Amino acid sequence: MKKTVEIRWHGRGGQGAKTAALLLADVAFKTGRCVQGFPEYGPERMGAPITAFNRISEDQIRVHSNIYDPDYVVVVDETLLHSVHVTDGLKEDGAIIVNTPRSPKEVRSLLRGYQGRVFTVDARRISEETLGRNFPNTPMLAATAAVCGVMNRKEFLGEMESSFAHKFAKKPEVIKGNMAALEMAYDQVEKDMAKTNVSPVDQKATAKQMKQSA
Amino acid sequence: MSMNGSRDRQVCSKAIPERMSGNEAVSYAIKQVNPDVMPAFPITPSTEIPQMVSTFIANGEIDTAFIPVESEHSAMSAAIGAEAAGARTMTATSSAGLALMWEELLLAASNRLPIVLTLVNRTLSGPININCDHSDGMGARDTGWIQIYAENNQEAYDNYIQAFPIAEDPRVHLPVMICQDGFITSHAVENIELLETEHVRRFVGEYRPEEFLLNPGKPVSVGPYAISAYSMEAKRAQEAAMERAGEVILEVADRFHTMSGRGYGFFEEYRTEDAEYLMVIMGSAAGTAKEAVDELRNEGHKVGIIKIRVFRPFPEKEIAEAIHKSGCKAVAIMDRCESYNGNSGPLGSEIPAGLYRNKVMVDTVNYIYGLAGRDFTVDHVKDVFKELAQVAQGAKPAPHHKYIGLRE
Numbered sequence: 001m002k003k004t005v006e007i008r009w010h011g012r013g014g015q016g017a018k019t020a021a022l023l024l025a026d027v028a029f030k031t032g033r034c035v036q037g038f039p040e041y042g043p044e045r046m047g048a049p050i051t052a053f054n055r056i057s058e059d060q061i062r063v064h065s066n067i068y069d070p071d072y073v074v075v076v077d078e079t080l081l082h083s084v085h086v087t088d089g090l091k092e093d094g095a096i097i098v099n100t101p102r103s104p105k106e107v108r109s110l111l112r113g114y115q116g117r118v119f120t121v122d123a124r125r126i127s128e129e130t131l132g133r134n135f136p137n138t139p140m141l142a143a144t145a146a147v148c149g150v151m152n153r154k155e156f157l158g159e160m161e162s163s164f165a166h167k168f169a170k171k172p173e174v175i176k177g178n179m180a181a182l183e184m185a186y187d188q189v190e191k192d193m194a195k196t197n198v199s200p201v202d203q204k205a206t207a208k209q210m211k212q213s214a
Numbered sequence: 215m216s217m218n219g220s221r222d223r224q225v226c227s228k229a230i231p232e233r234m235s236g237n238e239a240v241s242y243a244i245k246q247v248n249p250d251v252m253p254a255f256p257i258t259p260s261t262e263i264p265q266m267v268s269t270f271i272a273n274g275e276i277d278t279a280f281i282p283v284e285s286e287h288s289a290m291s292a293a294i295g296a297e298a299a300g301a302r303t304m305t306a307t308s309s310a311g312l313a314l315m316w317e318e319l320l321l322a323a324s325n326r327l328p329i330v331l332t333l334v335n336r337t338l339s340g341p342i343n344i345n346c347d348h349s350d351g352m353g354a355r356d357t358g359w360i361q362i363y364a365e366n367n368q369e370a371y372d373n374y375i376q377a378f379p380i381a382e383d384p385r386v387h388l389p390v391m392i393c394q395d396g397f398i399t400s401h402a403v404e405n406i407e408l409l410e411t412e413h414v415r416r417f418v419g420e421y422r423p424e425e426f427l428l429n430p431g432k433p434v435s436v437g438p439y440a441i442s443a444y445s446m447e448a449k450r451a452q453e454a455a456m457e458r459a460g461e462v463i464l465e466v467a468d469r470f471h472t473m474s475g476r477g478y479g480f481f482e483e484y485r486t487e488d489a490e491y492l493m494v495i496m497g498s499a500a501g502t503a504k505e506a507v508d509e510l511r512n513e514g515h516k517v518g519i520i521k522i523r524v525f526r527p528f529p530e531k532e533i534a535e536a537i538h539k540s541g542c543k544a545v546a547i548m549d550r551c552e553s554y555n556g557n558s559g560p561l562g563s564e565i566p567a568g569l570y571r572n573k574v575m576v577d578t579v580n581y582i583y584g585l586a587g588r589d590f591t592v593d594h595v596k597d598v599f600k601e602l603a604q605v606a607q608g609a610k611p612a613p614h615h616k617y618i619g620l621r622e
Contacts (some may be wrong), residue, residue, distance in 0.1 A: 022403055025233060025403045026233060026403070029233040029405060034404075034405050035233060035404065035405060036402055036403070036404050037402065037403040038397075038401055038402035038403065039401065041259070041344065041345065041397045041401065041587075042345075061404065061405075062365075062366075062501035062502070062504050062505050063501060063502045063505045063592060064366070064395070064398050064399065064402070064498040064499065064501050065502050065589050065590060065591040065592070066589050066591075068591070
């Protein structure tokens with residue numbers, strides 16, 4: 001893990017992007033990291049674009065500003081791709097994770113020339129299959145944990161299960177579905193990562209190297 | 215004067231690692247202190263504090279009497295009544311809430327009532343806005359309250375616990391405002407080290423006021439009219455208490471250091487030794503500035519920070535001495551508040567006055583930043599230091615009063 005990982009969440013008011021950022025901070029804290037999880041507050045209302053942020057580090061975090069050059073961007077609502085410049089400042093060696101039924105290839109055309117890795121997760125489908133309702137933030141949280149790699153699968157799922165046990169103490173019947181949503185998203189993204197281990201940037205570099213050596 | 219020292223002492227309390235927002239941290243401290251009375255009216259971004267404390271009360275975790283009131287004017291009025299009656303009393307507010315308390319803030323201080331108010335800093339209208347700046351706290355800077363500012367959730371928590379022994383010390387007997395930046399720290403979840411409740415309770419002790427209204431054996435009158443023949447002496451006595459508060463703040467900080475391992479002073483000096491350029495700053499932006507200082511030091515620039523913790527009483531002499539000791543060429547004075555005096559923000563007025571009175575002659579530039587939640591970044595800090603160097607080298611005239619991050 002690099003010194004400090006910075007993540008920016010884009011969602012719409014009511015979709016739980018802020019909650020997901022706070023949950024990620026929670027689980028990273030439990031695995032021994034220094035964390036920050038905070039939303040950008042404005043005149044929010046249901047459906048309006050919102051941002052939330054995470055810093056995760058091995059050292060104490062002192063910076064108290066928003067994140068302008070994130071390592072990772074998470075888009076909880078794909079309609080934002082048309083109205084918000086979600087890839088602004090996003091590092092080319094980072095990644096963007098979008099909630100959409102579409103493929104990374106289809107989504108890339110909306111990313112204003114972003115060359116880094118693109119992952120897509122059909123969070124609505126996963127949520128509806130496992131929870132019976134659309135809570136996109138739960139699968140997106142798992143996908144983000146998988147991509148940013150600040151903790152391993154076992155640590156992540158173990159800590160989430162104990163968080164859910166606490167959060168849903170009065171309705172334990174929903175824990176199983178939430179865990180299934182996390183696992184499904186985590187495993188899909190992990191598989192995609194193995195497939196697309198080489199980012200377009202690396203591909204270009206590799207092609208250039210091959211050309212030089214030829 | 216340095217603070218936030220590593221755990222360099224044998225400490226009494228175990229450190230309990232947690233993660234919490236600034237509002238949660240202060241609410242947790244309130245739970246540990248278990249004050250007698252909390253009158254409050256909720257206002258963004260401090261709403262969570264009365265909300266969480268009410269939950270602790272409803273759960274039977276503490277026995278504080280919560281008084282739901284119809285306005286902040288009433289909240290401070292009720293706090294004055296409760297404290298005068300002999301109860302340890304606290305409240306929480308922000309922005310317009312503090313402004314509505316205005317008259318009562320002065321009454322609390324002049325009646326020498328050691329109320330503790332947790333202020334989650336938010337701008338004042340207009341334009342109406344919910345985000346952070348220091349205009350609420352700074353607007354109340356001459357109301358006679360002690361004011362202590364925090365960089366992060368840890369400091370908000372630590373300062374809160376220290377507030378009661380400072381306020382209630384017989385040499386002081388003044389109300390204390392514990393301030394933190396709205397949303398920036400109040401709503402950001404970060405790591406924190408909590409203290410054990412039994413140690414916190416022992417640290418703040420049992421509240422035993424010398425004089426109080428509900429004491430039939432020793433009747434007193436609170437808030438009577440004073441004719442001109444006596445009024446001025448009362449005001450002078452109040453100012454003398456504020457002057458004495460400094461030594462009490464340091465004594466309490468020393469006791470706190472023994473309990474927690476975390477040291478505090480009037481301000482923190484960060485990499486000021488041999489600094490050519492200094493920045494004086496207060497609140498959450500100090501953390502951002504420290505990050506920038508580390509990056510600039512790595513590039514060979516001699517820069518440092520003075521982070522003000524205690525704003526009232528204002529440690530004018532100590533700040534002037536620290537600036538003098540560093541031998542710096544120029545100082546950037548950062549205000550997260552406008553004063554509308556045509557010249558400078560509050561720190562931009564008070565620090566140069568202190569330098570002059572202590573015969574420390576150094577160039578200063580006053581910058582206004584972060585009004586109404588405008589973000590303040592590591593790059594902004596670097597820009598300020600760059601400009602400061604140009605000013606000191608004569609390459610650029612000193613700006614009179616400059617805004618950072620303004621859309622021009």
